[in-house]
Amino acid sequence: MTVRLVVVSHSDKIADGAAELAAQMAPDVVILAAGGTDDGRIGTSLEKVMAALEEAAGHGVVILTDLGSAVMTAEAALEFLPDPGSVLVADAPLVEGLVAAAVAAQTGADAQAVKAAAESVYRPPPPAPAHEHRQPPEASGEFELVNEAGMHARPAAKIAGGLSALEAEVTINGADGASMTELMMLAAGKGTLLRVEASGPDAARAVEYLAGLVKDGFGEP
Missing domain, CATH: 3.40.50.510 (Phosphotransferase system, mannose-type IIA component)
Incomplete structure (x- = not known):
């Protein structure tokens, strides 16, 4: 429902x-x-x-x-x-x-x-303690944007909306994957390589979700 x-x-x-x-x-x-x-x-x-x-x-x-x-x-x-x-x-x-x-x-x-x-649209990520070393992601991938318009509002919304339902912390080229605003600020055009890194129980699912969206061009030409 x-x-x-x-x-x-x-x-x-x-x-x-x-x-x-x-x-x-x-x-x-x-x-x-x-x-x-x-x-x-x-x-x-x-x-x-x-x-x-x-x-x-x-x-x-x-x-x-x-x-x-x-x-x-x-x-x-x-x-x-x-x-x-x-x-x-x-x-x-x-x-x-x-x-x-x-x-x-x-x-x-x-x-x-x-x-x-x-x-989550304007939620800043919690700052990491200065002494904390960054842990390697549990799942990752690189995907090339194939849709003509690149990372505009619709793709950013699809990514952020889908990831918000998963138990995973995801970054895309350093931006918070659950933040539509941060994703749009990447200004990533067609041909841009997106580096996806995810951690958490749904890390693998998050990367698979991103892979499917990007491969399908977010349903756009």
Whole structure:
């Protein structure tokens, strides 16, 4: 059962636009927009959020918000639910977090993993102690980008979303594999060789996942 996403924004256009963008990368995921007030002004609507949550009922649900009062509206809506624990509110930037969450949901991740994918977008890796020697990766590989556009938003989201559901620490050319932002900052074009290093229980699966995505050109020309 695919996790459903609810977008709470002060603007109906922002909510609709963010949902449309994420849907391009996760076509099988239901993304419900709850933006603006009931009369079309800037603000949030408890009634709109409640309606979206009612439509999403019966599935795992993750809410993403824009500004602080949107979080308050979302949390107020949870108080009216018979099982508020079934709905999670992600602490993540709206657009980047929504894309990462949608891709994770597309891969079949559960609500907790989808929430973690959203929140990992700007999560800095923990600093290693100065005296600690870097351990060799448990799995690794090198893969050449074959899609024309290289590492743009869609591939970065697919990588970050998929890896967030695995128990593995993954770096790609030194960037955090679970961070869509860091992957895009690589500015890796077609023909770039990606050096993947992974550690953890799912290290081998993570490298295999990356290999399949890159070989398939992320489903792009």
